[in-house]
Amino acid sequence: MATDSGTGAERLASLADERVDHRFKGLPPDADGLTVGELAAQRRNLFSGGFTTPVLALSAERLEHNLRLMETYSVRHGLTFAPHGKTSMAPQLFQRQIEHGAWGITLAVPHQVRVARAFGVQRVFLANEVVDAAALEWVSAQLAGDPGFRFVCYVDSVRGVELMDSALRGSRRPVDVVVELAAGEGARTGVRTEEECSAVADAVAGVDTLRLVGVAGYEGEVPDADSERVRGWLRRLVALAVDFDKDGRFDGVEEIVVSAGGSAWFDAVADVFAGIPELSVPVLKLLRSGAYVSHDDGHYRKITPFNRVPEEGSLQPAFRLWAQVVSRPSAAQAFVNAGKRDAAYDLDLPEAQVVRGDGGERPADGITVTGLSDQHAWIRTDEGVELQVGDWVGMGLSHPCTSFDKWELIPVVEQDGTVVDYIRTYF
Amino acid sequence: MATDSGTGAERLASLADERVDHRFKGLPPDADGLTVGELAAQRRNLFSGGFTTPVLALSAERLEHNLRLMETYSVRHGLTFAPHGKTSMAPQLFQRQIEHGAWGITLAVPHQVRVARAFGVQRVFLANEVVDAAALEWVSAQLAGDPGFRFVCYVDSVRGVELMDSALRGSRRPVDVVVELAAGEGARTGVRTEEECSAVADAVAGVDTLRLVGVAGYEGEVPDADSERVRGWLRRLVALAVDFDKDGRFDGVEEIVVSAGGSAWFDAVADVFAGIPELSVPVLKLLRSGAYVSHDDGHYRKITPFNRVPEEGSLQPAFRLWAQVVSRPSAAQAFVNAGKRDAAYDLDLPEAQVVRGDGGERPADGITVTGLSDQHAWIRTDEGVELQVGDWVGMGLSHPCTSFDKWELIPVVEQDGTVVDYIRTYF
Numbered sequence: 081m082a083t084d085s086g087t088g089a090e091r092l093a094s095l096a097d098e099r100v101d102h103r104f105k106g107l108p109p110d111a112d113g114l115t116v117g118e119l120a121a122q123r124r125n126l127f128s129g130g131f132t133t134p135v136l137a138l139s140a141e142r143l144e145h146n147l148r149l150m151e152t153y154s155v156r157h158g159l160t161f162a163p164h165g166k167t168s169m170a171p172q173l174f175q176r177q178i179e180h181g182a183w184g185i186t187l188a189v190p191h192q193v194r195v196a197r198a199f200g201v202q203r204v205f206l207a208n209e210v211v212d213a214a215a216l217e218w219v220s221a222q223l224a225g226d227p228g229f230r231f232v233c234y235v236d237s238v239r240g241v242e243l244m245d246s247a248l249r250g251s252r253r254p255v256d257v258v259v260e261l262a263a264g265e266g267a268r269t270g271v272r273t274e275e276e277c278s279a280v281a282d283a284v285a286g287v288d289t290l291r292l293v294g295v296a297g298y299e300g301e302v303p304d305a306d307s308e309r310v311r312g313w314l315r316r317l318v319a320l321a322v323d324f325d326k327d328g329r330f331d332g333v334e335e336i337v338v339s340a341g342g343s344a345w346f347d348a349v350a351d352v353f354a355g356i357p358e359l360s361v362p363v364l365k366l367l368r369s370g371a372y373v374s375h376d377d378g379h380y381r382k383i384t385p386f387n388r389v390p391e392e393g394s395l396q397p398a399f400r401l402w403a404q405v406v407s408r409p410s411a412a413q414a415f416v417n418a419g420k421r422d423a424a425y426d427l428d429l430p431e432a433q434v435v436r437g438d439g440g441e442r443p444a445d446g447i448t449v450t451g452l453s454d455q456h457a458w459i460r461t462d463e464g465v466e467l468q469v470g471d472w473v474g475m476g477l478s479h480p481c482t483s484f485d486k487w488e489l490i491p492v493v494e495q496d497g498t499v500v501d502y503i504r505t506y507f
Numbered sequence: 508m509a510t511d512s513g514t515g516a517e518r519l520a521s522l523a524d525e526r527v528d529h530r531f532k533g534l535p536p537d538a539d540g541l542t543v544g545e546l547a548a549q550r551r552n553l554f555s556g557g558f559t560t561p562v563l564a565l566s567a568e569r570l571e572h573n574l575r576l577m578e579t580y581s582v583r584h585g586l587t588f589a590p591h592g593k594t595s596m597a598p599q600l601f602q603r604q605i606e607h608g609a610w611g612i613t614l615a616v617p618h619q620v621r622v623a624r625a626f627g628v629q630r631v632f633l634a635n636e637v638v639d640a641a642a643l644e645w646v647s648a649q650l651a652g653d654p655g656f657r658f659v660c661y662v663d664s665v666r667g668v669e670l671m672d673s674a675l676r677g678s679r680r681p682v683d684v685v686v687e688l689a690a691g692e693g694a695r696t697g698v699r700t701e702e703e704c705s706a707v708a709d710a711v712a713g714v715d716t717l718r719l720v721g722v723a724g725y726e727g728e729v730p731d732a733d734s735e736r737v738r739g740w741l742r743r744l745v746a747l748a749v750d751f752d753k754d755g756r757f758d759g760v761e762e763i764v765v766s767a768g769g770s771a772w773f774d775a776v777a778d779v780f781a782g783i784p785e786l787s788v789p790v791l792k793l794l795r796s797g798a799y800v801s802h803d804d805g806h807y808r809k810i811t812p813f814n815r816v817p818e819e820g821s822l823q824p825a826f827r828l829w830a831q832v833v834s835r836p837s838a839a840q841a842f843v844n845a846g847k848r849d850a851a852y853d854l855d856l857p858e859a860q861v862v863r864g865d866g867g868e869r870p871a872d873g874i875t876v877t878g879l880s881d882q883h884a885w886i887r888t889d890e891g892v893e894l895q896v897g898d899w900v901g902m903g904l905s906h907p908c909t910s911f912d913k914w915e916l917i918p919v920v921e922q923d924g925t926v927v928d929y930i931r932t933y934f
Binding site for chain 2: 109130131134190195197209215237262268269270271272404405406409410415420421453455468485488507
């Protein structure tokens with residue numbers, strides 16, 4: 081159990097006491113002043129309960145399905161799971177991920193760690209370099225104040241080690257770090273060569289404010305990624321851990337961290353990590369996939385590893401963005417009241433899936449989102465398509481990370497439209 | 508004065524009582540628990556006061572300059588100003604815009620109107636169609652509860668009028684509407700032809716829940732826009748007002764609303780609206796430009812009308828996003844810790860402008876942002892450029908709307924780095 085029962089749990093519970101008001105778009109205006117818990121207890125219907133458009137809905141059943149599937153997957157493959165929390169930045173989902181077996185939560189930047197800590201997350205894997213003195217001083221204070229707090233972050237330069245050491249002088253506990261191996265030349269962060277990795281590890285060994293506990297990286301940035309290139313890089317990462325261990329670089333640690341795994345190649349991670357040989361101490365094989373929690377109807381639908389291993393299950397897209405037709409100025413055009421402020425648009429445009437109008441719900445055949453303004457989606461309708469002002473259009477989204485971050489309080493909706501909960505995000 | 512001194516003003520003042528905590532990225536971790544007012548009173552320096560990266564800064568001087576400039580511009584051209592509030596969604600800025608002579612605030616969707624009303628804005632121009640029954644019932648209640656509340660929105664279809672009427676039956680006050688004239692065939696919302704405009708106006712006349720008060724549109728969507736085409740469309744809009752007036756469609760209103768004007772063509776709006784002939788009652792020439800408040804270092808820098816009329820002044824880009832170099836894996840690459848969650852990326856990438864390192868601040872010559880991940884910016888450095896892990900990179904942004912919406916509490920920073928205030932946004 082990686083959240084404690086102290087302040088964090090209380091704060092999590094207190095989310096139900098927050099007031100529903102102007103801060104939260106899409107929620108019923110007539111619920112203004114109710115607490116979130118009171119509104120949830122009313123079990124309103126998303127379509128008839130006074131919700132206003134646009135409104136993003138998270139499927140209760142699909143969310144649960146996805147949580148279970150990645151729990152099962154991790155267990156089956158002997159992987160420890162630290163789902164990337166940057167995706168949702170929702171402490172309630174962090175909690176459910178932990179209840180579904182997650183070791184802890186992966187995060188990308190220190191301000192995200194502050195959110196996780198505020199809600200009692202006890203194990204954080206920060207999959208990024210941190211050299212910010214103010215942030216490191218805060219981490220140091222968190223470590224000093226809570227013996228149960230486990231924190232690991234990346235290092236990829238001698239200069240970074242020096243800056244960390246400078247900020248952490250006098251800390252009660254050292255900060256655990258892993259050397260980040262870059263996914264290739266021209267890839268994102270991370271040390272480019274094994275030789276440089278050793279130099280960075282030497283630098284870590286030379287300061288007492290840091291402790292080297294493993295190696296990590298992100299196979300999602302392997303140039304011209306395919307199954308073979310990704311596996312090749314993962315084998316380099318494993319070899320680096322083996323060499324570091326042979327060189328005695330992990331002497332004194334209780335376990336060696338070897339971490340990789342976004343949402344596109346976790347099947348390769350499972351395969352290659354299964355072959356990690358016995359090292360001097362147990363190995364924590366840390367998988368970090370985050371997008372699975374909502375999955376999507378676009379980019380991640382195309383790239384999910386479950387397409388290659390369908391016998392292991394399949395994720396379900398859990399988001400549907402509802403917007404209303406406000407204008408139908410010609411037979412070929414319609415406009416709904418959701419735009420760049422409401423929908424992800426960095427990888428693909430939203431996909432019109434269903435229409436709710438006078439005659440109930442029907443497939444959105446012949447209805448295509450062609451563009452987004454700040455507050456409108458542009459829709460093209462094929463000849464003869466019936467779509468009228470007032471209809472609600474349900475859309476699938478592409479990219480969970482840029483969907484969650486446009487909504488601060490997201491209704492969780494059961495199949496029949498009943499809203500059973502609300503998920504708070506902090507971006 | 509378009510904000511009252513009641514609950515709205517109190518709520519505005521109470522923003523200073525909000526607690527600084529994990530909700531607000533970039534703020535100093537050691538300020539946790541202070542109120543926003545207490546932190547502002549400390550007048551910390553952005554670069555030495557414990558702020559963490561990434562952090563978005565709004566220039567105090569440039570903000571004030573821009574507020575004054577558009578006030579002067581509107582007065583000089585006899586335009587009433589209702590700046591588009593969707594840009595910032597910051598009640599403190601709404602208030603300052605009103606103090607700088609704005610008639611009220613333009614908004615795009617009903618949930619934005621809820622924010623404005625919560626903070627006491629008394630005049631709202633909703634530059635969009637609204638057919639959502641729950642939202643209209645809320646508007647109706649706001650009108651009934653506050654005789655001083657002025658609200659105007661668009662209509663562009665007979666069906667829309669019917670839906671509005673159905674939702675507003677029994678309302679104490681009618682909702683004021685303007686017919687939206689589309690900017691052309693294939694443009695965004697709005698009635699395509701003058702004949703159809705008359706049909707929509709007839710429909711409005713046929714219900715007692717609505718009152719026709721004018722015409723409006725958005726010249727920013729004129730297809731293949733140039734100065735002549737935009738002026739041509741603006742003349743169509745004015746002619747529509749004149750015709751409606753001749754037909755007695757505005758009988759009984761105190762003033763006729765004629766509204767246009769985004770951030771690209773307000774010089775054309777000023778020209779054409781100067782030629783509006785005398786009508787049966789006074790004309791409210793409503794300009795709605797919103798991006799000016801922060802202006803930008805990209806798209807709006809290129810398209811601002813002040814480029815054509817430099818003798819009338821110039822807007823100043825007021826945002827600078829600060830991020831820190833966390834990785835410098837090769838001579839040609841660097842990575843800072845700000846990404847899609849922090850910077851606008853829909854129109855242009857951020858522009859590296861300055862670097863702060865060991866030797867103070869210097870121009871970011873030879874430093875180019877080439878891409879954004881969720882939480883990183885990819886930077887290319889020319890040969891010989893010195894940029895090291897730990898340096899802060901100050902970046903200009905393109906598109907105010909998608910910059911504001913990534914930050915909930917934005918430090919307002921004076922030229923010397925002193926943080927004098929914090930702007931709260933509600934998206």
